[in-house]
Amino acid sequence: MLLAVLLLLLLLPLPDLWTANGHPLYMRLPPSTLQVLSTQGTQALQAAQRSAHWAVKRVAMEIQHRLHECRGSGPRRPKPQAPFLQDLPEPGPCGERRLGAANMTRAHGRIVGGSAAPPGAWPWLVRLQIGGQTLCGGVLVAASWVLTAAHCFVGASNELLWTVMLAEGPQGEPGEEVPVNRILPHPKFDPKTFHNDLALVQLWTPVSAASPARPVCLPQGPREPPAGTPCAIAGWGALFEDGPEAEAVREARVPLLSADTCQRALGPGLRPSTMLCAGYLAGGIDSCQGDSGGPLTCSEAGSRPREVLFGVTSWGDGCGEPGKPGVYTRVAVFKDWLKEQMTAPSTREPSCRELLSWDPSEEPPVDATGLCAFYARLCPGSEGDCARLAHQQCLQRRRRCELRSLAHTLLGLLRGAQEVLGSRPGLRRLAPALSASLQEPPVHPAREQRLYSGSRAAETRFQKPRPEHRGETKGCPGLEHLRQRLATLQGTHAWILQVPTEHLAMNFQEVLADLGSKTLTGLFRAWVQASLGGRNVVFSCLVGLEPTTLAHSLPRLLVQALQAFRLAVLAEEEP
Numbered sequence: 001m002l003l004a005v006l007l008l009l010l011l012l013p014l015p016d017l018w019t020a021n022g023h024p025l026y027m028r029l030p031p032s033t034l035q036v037l038s039t040q041g042t043q044a045l046q047a048a049q050r051s052a053h054w055a056v057k058r059v060a061m062e063i064q065h066r067l068h069e070c071r072g073s074g075p076r077r078p079k080p081q082a083p084f085l086q087d088l089p090e091p092g093p094c095g096e097r098r099l100g101a102a103n104m105t106r107a108h109g110r111i112v113g114g115s116a117a118p119p120g121a122w123p124w125l126v127r128l129q130i131g132g133q134t135l136c137g138g139v140l141v142a143a144s145w146v147l148t149a150a151h152c153f154v155g156a157s158n159e160l161l162w163t164v165m166l167a168e169g170p171q172g173e174p175g176e177e178v179p180v181n182r183i184l185p186h187p188k189f190d191p192k193t194f195h196n197d198l199a200l201v202q203l204w205t206p207v208s209a210a211s212p213a214r215p216v217c218l219p220q221g222p223r224e225p226p227a228g229t230p231c232a233i234a235g236w237g238a239l240f241e242d243g244p245e246a247e248a249v250r251e252a253r254v255p256l257l258s259a260d261t262c263q264r265a266l267g268p269g270l271r272p273s274t275m276l277c278a279g280y281l282a283g284g285i286d287s288c289q290g291d292s293g294g295p296l297t298c299s300e301a302g303s304r305p306r307e308v309l310f311g312v313t314s315w316g317d318g319c320g321e322p323g324k325p326g327v328y329t330r331v332a333v334f335k336d337w338l339k340e341q342m343t344a345p346s347t348r349e350p351s352c353r354e355l356l357s358w359d360p361s362e363e364p365p366v367d368a369t370g371l372c373a374f375y376a377r378l379c380p381g382s383e384g385d386c387a388r389l390a391h392q393q394c395l396q397r398r399r400r401c402e403l404r405s406l407a408h409t410l411l412g413l414l415r416g417a418q419e420v421l422g423s424r425p426g427l428r429r430l431a432p433a434l435s436a437s438l439q440e441p442p443v444h445p446a447r448e449q450r451l452y453s454g455s456r457a458a459e460t461r462f463q464k465p466r467p468e469h470r471g472e473t474k475g476c477p478g479l480e481h482l483r484q485r486l487a488t489l490q491g492t493h494a495w496i497l498q499v500p501t502e503h504l505a506m507n508f509q510e511v512l513a514d515l516g517s518k519t520l521t522g523l524f525r526a527w528v529q530a531s532l533g534g535r536n537v538v539f540s541c542l543v544g545l546e547p548t549t550l551a552h553s554l555p556r557l558l559v560q561a562l563q564a565f566r567l568a569v570l571a572e573e574e575p
């Protein structure tokens, strides 16, 4: 024991110690560790609010959608199974650029060799992000669909990690960040050759009419305009090969090249059946790393010129090198696949995000949205038996999704902690231990409901759908159920939704470990004092005191901090 304490002192020279007869009793974690905890905790708190906000927003939008449907087509039209997901490619306007943005700067200087685009110039251009970092471009092709390159998801196929940053407005109004519901890479995408380098990304909520984001037009036929047609590329990619990424969108004009020219320039790697190339054989102007998934559009003349998406940025040999034009996936030849994917969602397994935002304890137990109907489709039994079976399978998959999302959140936190603490403990062992600590204590729904109604911040920031006349509910099947779902969600998430932005931080003031309480796993009982969401919380938990055990114990500590906060909020609302 004494040896261990001595070792400890060597490893962590900073903490304060209290002693009795020369023996240390308590130890304080040093300010540098508290700082790490505070930074990580703030991120966890923000993420928790963001996902609660998204869950609520999605149901609110479903309500709007349902109402719109009922008003538009009368109550007798048969109800589609999952109306929210049946987001057809917009038949409405597409490919329209704002006046002023249309006369693009001629390409010079430096995507590679392009120029900065004015804000809002490319309303369909989106960024695909993980943890706030842009990894690829993408193109909005319908209210809920973004087209991008399949290679963007190699090694990062978990849709729960991705968000889409929609286009900013013409005055530089920031674009909206939307979670990803599904990633559908082309089934024949080959990561070695980049053949069929195309993926559809389904947004969690469709782009609203109020957003400055607008879809581009998809080609009508299977052919591109003739070689020599000047088309446009845009993105946030590197300014030159191995160079820094652009801070703002850049654009350039590049001519389409003939299949022959492409093949001669790039050799057998170029497959003219699914790839086209564009650019200058002289070099200098091209897309580059980070532009992948972004658009190659050509304008279609007419009384109102429209931009049509003919290519999705895919690969190149260097960037802007002489004789090496950029390669783009031919969108026109994938027309049928695109249409099929965007119109057939009811035959798909529910996504993790859908399952995670579904509350299985909800009454009535049969899910009205048809979420689990997928699992009943091959069931030979009676309707009742099949419904039960489907419900079971839904629950099972939901559990797997929960683990997936949990594991990622925690690994993210852990990695952050390690970076600062500089130790590299094995990551794998952690997740199971933590899933137990994350089980939320049950809270009576009515209590959380009350909490929500009492919280003004939540009501002003997360607008409830406007009250409609009761009559509308009657003629609109499913609406009442959706409303109830919304109310429940708002209730269960109220504790985090109500935290105003300025208080969305964790600040650890003290972690005091009892040196006499070492467990078999090398952890110590500690008292933690922190301010969280503008409130002081005190709780106890286990911490490690050596770099390795400490790093391991931090994510759990953060989870417990969140829980302590939640309980404090609930307790305060208790009459």
Ligand code: ARG
Binding pocket: 237, 286, 287, 288, 289, 290, 291, 292, 293, 313, 314, 315, 316, 317, 318, 319, 320, 325, 326, 327
């Ligand atoms: N593969 C790159 C990316 O992931 C795009 C490269 C385009 N290169 C080019 N020379 N046009 O961002």
